[in-house]
Structure formats: structure tokens, C-alpha cells
Amino acid sequence: MKNKIIRSIFIVPVILYSLLLIALPIIYVLIISFYKNDSYGGMIRTFTLENYMSIFNSVYIGIFLKSFLIAVITMFICMIISYPFALAVSHKNAKTQSIFMTLVMVPFLTNSLIRMYGWIVLLRKNGVINQVLLSLNIIKNPLNLMYNNLGIVIGMVYTLLPFMILPLYSSISTIDYRLLEASSDLGANKWKTFTKVILPITFPALFNGGLMVFTPALGFFFIVDLLGGGKIMILGNLIKNQFLTARNWPFGAAIAILLIIITYILIMIYRKIGGKMDDLGA
Amino acid sequence: MRNNKLLDNIVIISVFIFLFLPIFVLILFSFNTSELNIIFEGFTLHWYKDLFYNRSLLEALINTLLVALSSTIISTIIGTISAYGLYKYDFKGKKIINELLYIPIVIPEIVLGISLLSIYTLMKMELGMFTLILAHITFSIPFVIVSVRSSLTSMDPNLEQAASDLGADSLTTFFRVILPSLVPGILSGAELAFSLSLDDVVISYFTAGPGSNTLPLHIYSIIKTGVTPDVNALISLMLLTIFIVLTISMVISLRKIKGDER
Amino acid sequence: MKRKIILLLLFIFLLCGCTKEDKKVLNVLNWSSYIPDEVIRQFEKENNIKVNYSTYSSNEELLAKISSSKEGTYDLIFPSDYMIEIMINRKMLEEIDVTKLTNYNNLNRQYLGLPFDTDNKYSLPFLYATVVLAVNRDYIKDDITSYKDLINTKYKNDIVLIDDQRFVIGMSLLANGYSMNSTNNEELRIAQKWLEKLKPNIKAYDSDCPKNFLITEEAYIGYIWDAEAKLAKMENDSIEIIKPKEGIGISLDNYAIPKGAKNIEEAYKFIDYILDADIMHQILEGYPYNSVNIATDLKYKDDIMYSSKYIGTDYDNNSKYFVENIGSSIKNYDILWAEIK
CATH class of the missing domain: 3.40.190.10 (Periplasmic binding protein-like II)
Structure with missing residues (x-):
């Protein structure tokens, strides 16, 4: 009897939590996505696939493509920055490595909006970067660095970079150096060592990083709002608008469900290639 | 393997410039006499003084800390208990529960945000401090569980056996034997929960109501309506705190690494 | 490693405390x-x-x-x-x-x-607000008397608009000689075409603080709330406030x-x-x-804010248009808005 009570102390909270605060809200969103939107902004409780059909409206297809493009570009830039960086750090001694990896995290202990504001100050027409370039006579007219796609990608890369650096670094730092030595002893050049040895070993970590960069990049509406000047929309803005201005919850819910499906497909691939779920949270 | 040291250093330095440039600029402008954050006109400290008279900013700061603190404490407790429960006991549907727990970690925050908003509306709950804290607890718990679980799996399985052989009941075993060995995992989980809560914009955006304006939300609205340098001053002070704490902890952990090397 | 930070921070925050009186x-x-x-x-x-x-x-x-x-x-x-x-x-x-x-x-x-x-x-x-044009005369020398003047390839990336679908679509309808509250599909289609022509000139949509775009010279032309235009003018006197001849939107x-x-x-x-x-x-x-x-x-009729300088150059013969409730036609506006943005 007593053991039973103890047992329920340990398992009841997690069951309640995951059913009430995770499953229930998402199931409810799923249900809403089949409701109909009335012209007053309320919901009619019926069953319709209309919301999913209207995703294929040309306007929304455009927004989808744009979000995917921004997310993919962000992901690739993060990879291109993180790989050399993680490799370079792993060449240092233990003490330096630890200092560097802590330093990587420092900007991210401040608020993400504050950092975005920092970028606004840097990127705008008479911002710091343009002023420096102008005064050095490198450019004649100020560059358009923000209020366009470029600004958004800079903001996304900046915000999401650590999610790529951390898994890559922890994977690279566990590579046995004798392996790399063996590879170069066998006459492999650096590029070959990278593609044949390092890349396969770090692939799950790379995918982990890619996942943790790609899916948030679809949803970060505030980066797009602040650096895109309100004229560019990604999926996150679309969902936000449906819920907070256009008041078409069913349609917003349908897009959210689509995002869940996309995420889930990526997770399945991640598991297929041997990634561990717990690594995603660390 | 021969490494090109120069190339390594160039890579590292350029990444750090990228990472610190926006922050450095904000700190610089917090000492600027001009209000517009455009050209550095002269040195002043008066924004730091203004900061203490900016009531909405301070109120938002207090709200943020309140939410972060309470959601961290609650999610750490629930998370720790849950991680142990999932580790020790088998029950029907455990697999599903385990899958559900990954959802807040992997789905885009906006999906969680609107899901919670929808359910709050369905339940006719008034948006405010309570809904905000509940939302923060929701997204924090899985991170705590993952972190505690990694401590659990690296724990010596004989430890628990030994305790129960010595006649301790499960509760005593948990508090006297298991819990102490989980401390590192619990703390890093709490730390994660705390920093996630401090920084959250997206989920708070949907789940906060009147009177529960947090710092990120407040900053979001003032970035849209024009930032005055007292916000820069706040940022600089926050950074200063972080730097001090980091340096202390870095010194401690470096000592540890040195010890390990020996 | 960073757990000490957390402990320390927690401690500091506990000290701050939370004093909330009823x-x-x-x-x-x-x-x-x-x-x-x-x-x-x-x-x-x-x-x-x-x-x-x-x-x-x-x-x-x-x-x-x-x-x-x-x-x-x-x-x-x-x-x-x-x-x-x-x-x-x-x-x-x-x-x-x-x-x-x-x-x-x-x-x-x-x-x-x-x-x-x-x-x-x-x-x-x-109180009431109107939507006016604010033009930085240091950079834009041409005559601007009509919304139509904004469609000029010279002004690429130069315009900031309020992020308000009724007033932006309304401007386009006015520019083409229609009612600001038109629900006629053909007229809306023409309005959409016009806005697509305007698109390359748009730097940003911003309702919250469009004056900043003008003050920092990020944009040289604004279709913005009159108070924002006046505030921008106070900071930068080369800004001219213009009420175009098609009339302006008003919001009470x-x-x-x-x-x-x-x-x-x-x-x-x-x-x-x-x-x-x-x-x-x-x-x-x-x-x-x-x-x-x-x-x-x-009491304050001599106040500077009432001076003609801030009322601006008026081409509209005092024609002001309210946004009207157009019922379910708002859906067409929603779609149009999504398409041009």
C-alpha cells in the first residue's frame, strides 16, 4: 500500500503534466483546425477541411516557400560558421576550450530582443556599419542591410548560432585524435580527412544542430517583425496574425498543425540516422 | 595532425566579433549623450540614473524575475520527481508520456504559445501572471527532466540496491541516496529553466495579460516605439552581472580542470 | 559549470523581493x-x-x-x-x-x-488622428500633391507606411479616384495593382513609431499618423507635412x-x-x-502645435474620410492585404 502511494507520487505529476499541458492543448489546436471561422471572428464547431485547403492558396504558398528558404539559408550559414569554429576551438587546450565555449554563451544570457536591437543599431541606413564604411570611403551610398531578407537572415543566424555550435563542438571534441592522425598518416589530405572521418562521426550532431536551427527559424516572428520592417512574412508571422489580428483561429491552427507535422518528419529522420532524443534538450 | 594555428585564430576571432558586436555597440551607446542611438556625441552616465526612475521598466524587470523564479522552482521540483518516476517505475502508457515530453523541446515555440492560448481561452482563464507562469513551467519541465535523466543514467545502479538492502524504504532511499547524487543534473536543469524563462518572448507574447508585462515583452514594445538609452544602461548592467558571475564560476571550474589534468 | 551563476542569481533576485501591495x-x-x-x-x-x-x-x-x-x-x-x-x-x-x-x-x-x-x-x-504625408525636403525635391506622386521609381526603398490595412488600401483607392471604403471588386483590383507598383518604394510598414524612420532618415517619405509627422518635423525641420488633393483619412x-x-x-x-x-x-x-x-x-489656442507650420501644406480642400464598417467585405481586404505584403 505504502509503496503504491510512493509510486504514484513519482508518476502522477508527470502524467498529469504531459496530458493536461502538452497533449490537451495540442489536441485542442488540432480540433480547432477543423472548425470553421465565422465572419465575426468566432468559431463554428463543424468539421471542415477548408482551412487546410486554403493553405494551398498562392499567397500562402509564397509565404511557405519564403519561410523555408530563410530557414534553410539560416541553417547552412550556421553550419558554415560552426564547423570551422568548433574545429578550431577543439585544437586548443582544455582550459582555453572551456573559456571559449563559455564566451560563446555569454551573448545568449542577455535578452534575445536586446541583441536584435543591437543589430538594428548596427545595420540601419545611418547605423554603425554604414557610417564606418562611408567614412572609410569604401562605399559611396549607405547599403540596405536591414528591412529586407538580408537583415532577417543576419538576425536568425545570430540568434540560432549556439544551437549549432554546441552539438557540433561536443561531438567534435569527443573524436579520438588517433583517428585523425591515422587518416593523415594514410596520406589523406585535410579535406579528405574531413569528409571521410570527421563528417560521418559528427553527422548526428550536425543534424541535431540543423533541426534546432531550422524549426525555430520558421517561427521567430519577432526577428522578422523587427528586422524585416513589417513587409516580410514567415510562417510565424502568419500564425501570429491569424491568432492576434485577423482572428481566424482555425486557419492559424491548421498552419500550426502543419508545422508540427514538418517537425515530426524531421525528428523521425533524425532518429533513423541514430540521433538521441535527449541530445536535443541539452 | 598539423593544425594551422593562424587560421584557427582568425576563425575564432571573427566568430567572437560577430557574437559580441551588437552587445558592444549597445554598451557604448549607453554612455552616449545623444538620445537617438545614432552618433556617439559625448560621454554621460545620466541614463544609468534615469533607469531607476523608469517605473514600467523596473516593473517589467520584477515581473520577469518573479516568473522566472517561480517557474524554475516549480518545474525543477516536478521535473526531478518525474525523471526519477520515469526511470524507476513502469506503467501503462509510459512510452507515450516519454514521447509527449519531447514536444515542448522540439516544436517551434509559437505552436506551444498558441496551443496554450487556445486552451486558456477554452477554460475561460484570465490571462495574467498565473497563465504566464504556467506556460513557463510547461516549456521548462522537459528540459529539467532531460537534464536530471542524464544524471540518473550515469548513477551507479548498485547504489539504490544497497540502500534498500540496508532496509531503507523507497522515499528514504530517494531523499538520502538518490537525490544527493542527482544534484549536478538538477542544478543544470534549473539553470536551463531559469535562462529559458528569462529570455522567452514568443510564448509569453501569447500567454501574458494586463499587469504581467515581462522584460522581453516590454523591450519588444519599446523597440517598436523607440528605445531610449536607459534601456541600453539596463542591458549593460545585466551584462556586468553576468560577466561577474561567469568569471567567478569560470575560475572555479578552471581550477577543477587543472585538478583533473593532474 | 554555470550552476553557480544560477545560485547566485537566484539569491540576488530573492533579495530584490517582491513587494506588491493591494x-x-x-x-x-x-x-x-x-x-x-x-x-x-x-x-x-x-x-x-x-x-x-x-x-x-x-x-x-x-x-x-x-x-x-x-x-x-x-x-x-x-x-x-x-x-x-x-x-x-x-x-x-x-x-x-x-x-x-x-x-x-x-x-x-x-x-x-x-x-x-x-x-x-x-x-x-x-481625440482624432489623420493620416498625412511627411516628406523630407532635403532629399525629395519634386512636387508632391497627390498620392500618385509616390509611384516614382526614384523613390525606391524610401517610403514608410503605417501598418494598417484599411488606411493603406484606402490610400490606394483614393489615389485611383474611388471611395476609401469601396467594396467594389473591380476597384479593389485596381487598388491592388497600384499598391504592387508602390511596393518597391516601401521601406517598411510601421504603425508604432514611424517617425523614427523619418528622423533617422531611414526613409524620406512617410504615409503616417499626423502626430508622428509633427513629432518628426520638430526633430527635423526639413520635413514637410502634406495633405494630398485626394483627401486624407481620419480616425476618431x-x-x-x-x-x-x-x-x-x-x-x-x-x-x-x-x-x-x-x-x-x-x-x-x-x-x-x-x-x-x-x-x-x-485655453491653449496660441500653442505652437496649433500653428500652420504643423498643419502642413493642404491640397485636400478639407476632405477627410472615415474608415467605415464594411461588414463581411473585410475578407476581401484581408486577402488583398496578404497579397500585397
């Missing part, structure tokens, strides 16, 4: 950049009421916030003309009892009894109390406070919109 509260939901912070602080101090002040940036956002939050979440809101009509139709507003307002007679009768709420049963005017914003409001007494206190001639003047100094308060007008 006080009367008032939950205000208002447009961003509308009432200066000081006015709210003064009100709080004088009446010992804590004001929770939240903001929105379009009428549609306000409607969404009110209908998705529980009744009684907000006590005082500031919907514009057509939104009052929509909210009355949906029974979202409480009736207003003017006998509770000692300063009621300060209101300019001209703005009472308008078509959206003929007896002012549910709303009282707060009102006090309204949402259904189920819990702090109605406090809401009246706040309204009465703002109706005071001096307080209204203080608000207009912070955000120079247009007064509907006759006491303020009389």
Missing part, C-alpha cells in the same frame, strides 16, 4: 504612443490606483484581444469610429454614464453623435468600456481625468494629435 487597479488597453507615461503616473499618484497599461497597434488587434480574452480582463479601451460600430453590433461594450464625468462639458459637441454611435451611448470621443478614437469590466469606477475616473483641459493638453504635447476638447482648445 491597491485599486485599472486595466487600460490603448494604442501605442498615445498617452505619455507621465500622465499615467500622475493619475496613479493622485488617485492611488495602479494602472496596468497595455497597447495595441491596430483596431483589428484590439478586437482580437478583447474577444479572445476573458470578460473583465480590460476596463478601458480606445477603439476608432468603425470599430465602435462593430463592437456595439457584437454587444461588446458597456453603456457610458456621462453623469459620472464632471468634465463632460469640455467635449466639443462637433464630435458627438456621429453615425457610428449616434447617441454616444457606448462611446465618447478622445473613443473611450469605451468593454462588457464585464471589473473596475468601472476607476475607468470613469481615468476618463474624467483625461477630459481635464490641462491634462488633455499634456497628452497632446506628448503626442500631438487633434483635440476634441473645447476647453483645451480655448
Whole structure:
């Protein structure tokens, strides 16, 4: 009897939590996505696939493509920055490595909006970067660095970079150096060592990083709002608008469900290639 | 393997410039006499003084800390208990529960945000401090569980056996034997929960109501309506705190690494 | 490794503590950049009421916030003309009892009894805003007398617009000679074509603080709220305020109390406070919109804000258009808006 009570102390909270605060809200969103939107902004409780059909409206297809493009570009830039960086750090001694990896995290202990504001100050027409370039006579007219796609990608890369650096670094730092030595002893050049040895070993970590960069990049509406000047929309803005201005919850819910499906497909691939779920949270 | 040291250093330095440039600029402008954050006109400290008279900013700061603190404490407790429960006991549907727990970690925050908003509306709950804290607890718990679980799996399985052989009941075993060995995992989980809560914009955006304006939300609205340098001053002070704490902890952990090397 | 940080931070924050005393509260939901912070602080101090002040940036956002939050979440809101009509139709507003307002007679009768709420049963005017063009004459030398002048390939990336679908689509309709509230599909199609031509010239959409784009010279032309234009002009005198010949949009914003409001007494206190001639003047100094308060007008008629400099160059022969409730045709506007953005 007593053991039973103890047992329920340990398992009841997690069951309640995951059913009430995770499953229930998402199931409810799923249900809403089949409701109909009335012209007053309320919901009619019926069953319709209309919301999913209207995703294929040309306007929304455009927004989808744009979000995917921004997310993919962000992901690739993060990879291109993180790989050399993680490799370079792993060449240092233990003490330096630890200092560097802590330093990587420092900007991210401040608020993400504050950092975005920092970028606004840097990127705008008479911002710091343009002023420096102008005064050095490198450019004649100020560059358009923000209020366009470029600004958004800079903001996304900046915000999401650590999610790529951390898994890559922890994977690279566990590579046995004798392996790399063996590879170069066998006459492999650096590029070959990278593609044949390092890349396969770090692939799950790379995918982990890619996942943790790609899916948030679809949803970060505030980066797009602040650096895109309100004229560019990604999926996150679309969902936000449906819920907070256009008041078409069913349609917003349908897009959210689509995002869940996309995420889930990526997770399945991640598991297929041997990634561990717990690594995603660390 | 021969490494090109120069190339390594160039890579590292350029990444750090990228990472610190926006922050450095904000700190610089917090000492600027001009209000517009455009050209550095002269040195002043008066924004730091203004900061203490900016009531909405301070109120938002207090709200943020309140939410972060309470959601961290609650999610750490629930998370720790849950991680142990999932580790020790088998029950029907455990697999599903385990899958559900990954959802807040992997789905885009906006999906969680609107899901919670929808359910709050369905339940006719008034948006405010309570809904905000509940939302923060929701997204924090899985991170705590993952972190505690990694401590659990690296724990010596004989430890628990030994305790129960010595006649301790499960509760005593948990508090006297298991819990102490989980401390590192619990703390890093709490730390994660705390920093996630401090920084959250997206989920708070949907789940906060009147009177529960947090710092990120407040900053979001003032970035849209024009930032005055007292916000820069706040940022600089926050950074200063972080730097001090980091340096202390870095010194401690470096000592540890040195010890390990020996 | 960073766990020490956490412990330390936790400790510091515990020290900060949370001292929250029980006080009367008032939950205000208002447009961003509308009432200066000081006015709210003064009100709080004088009446010992804590004001929770939240903001929105379009009428549609306000409607969404009110209908998705529980009744009684907000006590005082500031919907514009057509939104009052929509909210009355949906029974979202409480009736207003003017006998509770000692300063009621300060209101300019001209703005009472308008078509959206003929007896002012549910709303009282707060102030009105117009949407004007603001042009930086250091960079833009051409004549600008019409919205059509904005379609000029020279102005690539130079224009900032308010992020408000009714006024932006309305501008396009006006530019093409139609009614600002047209529901005719053919006219809307032409309006969309026009906006697509304008698109390359648009730097950003911003309702919250478009003046910053002009002050920092990020943009040289703005289609923005008049107060924003005036504030920009105060910072940068080369900005000219222009009212194009097709006429301009106007928006009368009102006090309204949402259904189920819990702090109605406090809401009246706040309204009465703002109706005071001096307080209204203080608000207009912070955000120079247009007064509907006759006491303020009389007392401060020599104020700089009333000078012709800030009224701007007027080509519109005083034709001002309200946004009207267009019922379910709003869906066509929604789609058009998504397509041009």
C-alpha cells in the first residue's frame, strides 16, 4: 500500500503534466483546425477541411516557400560558421576550450530582443556599419542591410548560432585524435580527412544542430517583425496574425498543425540516422 | 595532425566579433549623450540614473524575475520527481508520456504559445501572471527532466540496491541516496529553466495579460516605439552581472580542470 | 559549470523581493504612443490606483484581444469610429454614464453623435488622428500633391507606411479616384495593382513609431499618423507635412468600456481625468494629435502645435474620410492585404 502511494507520487505529476499541458492543448489546436471561422471572428464547431485547403492558396504558398528558404539559408550559414569554429576551438587546450565555449554563451544570457536591437543599431541606413564604411570611403551610398531578407537572415543566424555550435563542438571534441592522425598518416589530405572521418562521426550532431536551427527559424516572428520592417512574412508571422489580428483561429491552427507535422518528419529522420532524443534538450 | 594555428585564430576571432558586436555597440551607446542611438556625441552616465526612475521598466524587470523564479522552482521540483518516476517505475502508457515530453523541446515555440492560448481561452482563464507562469513551467519541465535523466543514467545502479538492502524504504532511499547524487543534473536543469524563462518572448507574447508585462515583452514594445538609452544602461548592467558571475564560476571550474589534468 | 551563476542569481533576485501591495487597479488597453507615461503616473499618484497599461497597434488587434480574452480582463479601451460600430453590433461594450464625468462639458459637441454611435451611448470621443504625408525636403525635391506622386521609381526603398490595412488600401483607392471604403471588386483590383507598383518604394510598414524612420532618415517619405509627422518635423525641420488633393483619412478614437469590466469606477475616473483641459493638453504635447476638447482648445489656442507650420501644406480642400464598417467585405481586404505584403 505504502509503496503504491510512493509510486504514484513519482508518476502522477508527470502524467498529469504531459496530458493536461502538452497533449490537451495540442489536441485542442488540432480540433480547432477543423472548425470553421465565422465572419465575426468566432468559431463554428463543424468539421471542415477548408482551412487546410486554403493553405494551398498562392499567397500562402509564397509565404511557405519564403519561410523555408530563410530557414534553410539560416541553417547552412550556421553550419558554415560552426564547423570551422568548433574545429578550431577543439585544437586548443582544455582550459582555453572551456573559456571559449563559455564566451560563446555569454551573448545568449542577455535578452534575445536586446541583441536584435543591437543589430538594428548596427545595420540601419545611418547605423554603425554604414557610417564606418562611408567614412572609410569604401562605399559611396549607405547599403540596405536591414528591412529586407538580408537583415532577417543576419538576425536568425545570430540568434540560432549556439544551437549549432554546441552539438557540433561536443561531438567534435569527443573524436579520438588517433583517428585523425591515422587518416593523415594514410596520406589523406585535410579535406579528405574531413569528409571521410570527421563528417560521418559528427553527422548526428550536425543534424541535431540543423533541426534546432531550422524549426525555430520558421517561427521567430519577432526577428522578422523587427528586422524585416513589417513587409516580410514567415510562417510565424502568419500564425501570429491569424491568432492576434485577423482572428481566424482555425486557419492559424491548421498552419500550426502543419508545422508540427514538418517537425515530426524531421525528428523521425533524425532518429533513423541514430540521433538521441535527449541530445536535443541539452 | 598539423593544425594551422593562424587560421584557427582568425576563425575564432571573427566568430567572437560577430557574437559580441551588437552587445558592444549597445554598451557604448549607453554612455552616449545623444538620445537617438545614432552618433556617439559625448560621454554621460545620466541614463544609468534615469533607469531607476523608469517605473514600467523596473516593473517589467520584477515581473520577469518573479516568473522566472517561480517557474524554475516549480518545474525543477516536478521535473526531478518525474525523471526519477520515469526511470524507476513502469506503467501503462509510459512510452507515450516519454514521447509527449519531447514536444515542448522540439516544436517551434509559437505552436506551444498558441496551443496554450487556445486552451486558456477554452477554460475561460484570465490571462495574467498565473497563465504566464504556467506556460513557463510547461516549456521548462522537459528540459529539467532531460537534464536530471542524464544524471540518473550515469548513477551507479548498485547504489539504490544497497540502500534498500540496508532496509531503507523507497522515499528514504530517494531523499538520502538518490537525490544527493542527482544534484549536478538538477542544478543544470534549473539553470536551463531559469535562462529559458528569462529570455522567452514568443510564448509569453501569447500567454501574458494586463499587469504581467515581462522584460522581453516590454523591450519588444519599446523597440517598436523607440528605445531610449536607459534601456541600453539596463542591458549593460545585466551584462556586468553576468560577466561577474561567469568569471567567478569560470575560475572555479578552471581550477577543477587543472585538478583533473593532474 | 554555470550552476553557480544560477545560485547566485537566484539569491540576488530573492533579495530584490517582491513587494506588491493591494491597491485599486485599472486595466487600460490603448494604442501605442498615445498617452505619455507621465500622465499615467500622475493619475496613479493622485488617485492611488495602479494602472496596468497595455497597447495595441491596430483596431483589428484590439478586437482580437478583447474577444479572445476573458470578460473583465480590460476596463478601458480606445477603439476608432468603425470599430465602435462593430463592437456595439457584437454587444461588446458597456453603456457610458456621462453623469459620472464632471468634465463632460469640455467635449466639443462637433464630435458627438456621429453615425457610428449616434447617441454616444457606448462611446465618447478622445481625440482624432489623420493620416498625412511627411516628406523630407532635403532629399525629395519634386512636387508632391497627390498620392500618385509616390509611384516614382526614384523613390525606391524610401517610403514608410503605417501598418494598417484599411488606411493603406484606402490610400490606394483614393489615389485611383474611388471611395476609401469601396467594396467594389473591380476597384479593389485596381487598388491592388497600384499598391504592387508602390511596393518597391516601401521601406517598411510601421504603425508604432514611424517617425523614427523619418528622423533617422531611414526613409524620406512617410504615409503616417499626423502626430508622428509633427513629432518628426520638430526633430527635423526639413520635413514637410502634406495633405494630398485626394483627401486624407481620419480616425476618431473613443473611450469605451468593454462588457464585464471589473473596475468601472476607476475607468470613469481615468476618463474624467483625461477630459481635464490641462491634462488633455499634456497628452497632446506628448503626442500631438487633434483635440476634441473645447476647453483645451480655448485655453491653449496660441500653442505652437496649433500653428500652420504643423498643419502642413493642404491640397485636400478639407476632405477627410472615415474608415467605415464594411461588414463581411473585410475578407476581401484581408486577402488583398496578404497579397500585397
